[in-house]
Amino acid sequence: MRFRIEFVIGFLLSFATLHAEKISLVGATVINPADGKVLPNATVVINGDKIERVAMGRQDAATLGKQIECVGKFILPGYIDTHVHFFQSADLFTRPDGADLNSVRPYKDEVAWIKSHIDDVFARYIRCGITSVVDVGGPMWNFDVRKKANATAKAPRVAVAGPLISSVSREKLDLGDPPIVKIETREQAREFVRKLAEQRPDLVKIWYIVDKDHPVDSFRAIARTTIEESHAHKIRVAVHATELETARAGVEEGADVLVHSVIDKPVDEAFVKLLKDRHVILCPTLVVFERYGRTFSHQLNLTPEEQAWGNPEVIASLDVTK
Template sequence: MRKSRLLLPLTISLALASFAQTNPGTGKIEKLSGPIVISKVNVVNVVTGKAEADQTIVIEDGRITAYGPSKKIKPLVNATVIDGTGKYIMPGMTDAHIHFFQSGGLYTRPDGVNLNKVFPYEKDQQWVKDNLYGLMARYLACGITTVIDVGGPMSNYTIRDSVNARLTAPTAFVTGPLVSTYLPPNLDKKDPPIVKVTSAEEARALVKKQVPLKPDFIKIWYIVLPGQKAETTLPIVQAAIEESHANGLKVAVHATQYETAKLAVTAGADILVHSVDDKVLDNDMLQLLKSKQTVYIPTVLVAQNYNRTFTQQFNFTGHDFRYADPFMLGTQMDLQHLDKSQQVFDYKKMRNALRVPDKEDSTILINLKLAQDAGVLVVTGTDAGNIGTHHASSYYDELLVMKQAGLSNAEIIRAATINAAKGFGKDKDYGSIEKGKIADLLLLDKDPLQDITILSQINTIIHRGSLMQAQQLLPVTPEILAQQQLNAYNARNIDAFLEPYSDSVRIYGFPNTPVLQGKEAMRKQYSGMFERTKDLHCQVVNRIVQGDTVIDHESVTWLGSKEPMKAIAIYKIKNGKIAEVYFIQ
């Protein structure tokens, strides 16, 4: 009777469980009155690529008002003083390629994979709107104090204003609908993020339509389909660039093919928002990029993240599990439990046919290194919001892969800070630690010039002169903890799986039969299972959240299983950790 009574209320749909709202953390963040002084700190000079010892920074009204050797900075009355002894400080970072209108989950690009029958695109769009501020807070928690949305619906302009009014959100710069030579299917038609134009006149008109809304730049989607010639639509690109420049606006262009990229840069494109991926850059192209002072945003991982999702070949890091929205990350693994009527392709067959990373990924890495060595202005961007490229968390992965391409730590930090500010014409206020600039700073325990991985462990974020810690920005709710451990279970990542649990966690067979006690006992039990069990996957069929208790109706499959194993898991949360788990089978 107890079992049947427990099953009766389990009627919440998986869609609701998987797409819960994740609002910003509850830690109180206040703008301090009076000056802030960070004394005796090591300053990372992003221009020289060197650390300057024993420096003091003074912040007043959100800006740096003094900066120099500690012995030369006079003490201030009524100042909040932070002792920076042994610590390092650098400018806040910029993700120069994101999209507000995309969630990062499996259902966010129906033009790429149409799963509307499983979860309608309209619901994904609504989730993004409902959870925008939570996603923005995650950026700050990752040390990203500025984001640049390189194309979305007209509502982008309203979003920019609302985001910039919030203390717990990065500063946002945006453009509106993409001036495009191609119209992808299945996207929003009421407020489209991409608008196809068929003539130079239409291109100019779309630019003019956005000018009153004060775009920070204009974006062109220069797509050439198989069988088409790039020169055919070049007049559209040229017209959009000319009209933008006439209105004092920089132009960013999506052109991933060598030919279209070269034509766009020759026509005056200021920014390439992706790497060239079909050909290694030759000297002519590199010199063109350098002479035109074109910004090069490689977005190394975005295509790879699509392929990893479509083939279920994941390489999640602890940083991904900790900082990505857990519900969007969870959707990436939904392909493993869709029934045949819902599948649009067989991910197992695709996995057998596609190696990740592939040849194009290698070309992107080669071109990034060539561009850097040629003196091209390289800027860090992720294309966050696309399937598998998560808001905030994917940025750290991008930094690591830039290291893999051969860039030095100083070059990576420069691409994430001053280069981004210069590339978008914002270096008067952002990108480096200088008197008069906005106080967007990161306080670190180690020197990032020596160890780039410290950027996954930021001590304190200073945004517009306000102090905050990552834990204040990241929400911790019972449902989030349950989802985080579920994601790590499905990825068979033992460390991330155990992180949401209390050190003294107790596991019971319902109602109160002891099974395991302590996190280390769980490690021993589950690590072996993760190693032995291929294609292990747990689907939450239904979920109920009641206060500090989460009740999941689970269906578990693995390679060779004939039927799913059904179970109910009851998670009880205490002091921000999972303290007790009860299983009913």
């Protein structure tokens, strides 16, 4: 018999908090990734916004409050998606700076569609068992997305950064509220961080892009100033740096998070030690670059789950043969 896995804790915790009542999930199999234990026929007692206890076997019904039958289901902590951008839909039209398809779908229409489907995105996260999401950079309306999520029961917890502090510009993404802002001086960096701090961001994001016209050291002082000013406001800093030396520079200057793996060469032991010594979080984004290649080479093979749970309009756009 095939059991359908349900991820219910995040939603029910939100429900219980709103209604301040005790709820018990009865009869499920509980999986605890922290210690590796699997508890069959378990009861999870939620009191307000806290998990009061998890126990196996028969429980005293008088202590359980409202009971929800969960036999045949699995309960585990909600997943965390640590690298998303709400201003991007994942369809073919969402990054005209990389693939300009304005002649097919104007970018302003793409952004309007994205804004009108935020609730749908929230619901799909919950459906997939993702109860926390980190948006690592986008337009200033990112902060409206966080506010909306906080006011929506069927939504994940959302942490956001504002516009990316960048070594390069991306004019094709600028509709008046740019997601990427080129910063050219240390004073500009300080002023922009102070502007972001007014919105109480969860992170400040640096887009550390290097090429022949923008070598690593040309932006390093601005990165340092951005990190210093952010830390002065008690805000952590995430850095996009996909080259080994750029990533090394970002961490040496005080970055708290690297939002991608290094892709230009194998990392060395000194870099690994640097990350460990500085307690830096690295989000590997293992498939993001691969999926670009697969999409444009007609080799994108979505899993049955992706087909079932992804937005059908977005998925349809990925067929580049049409």
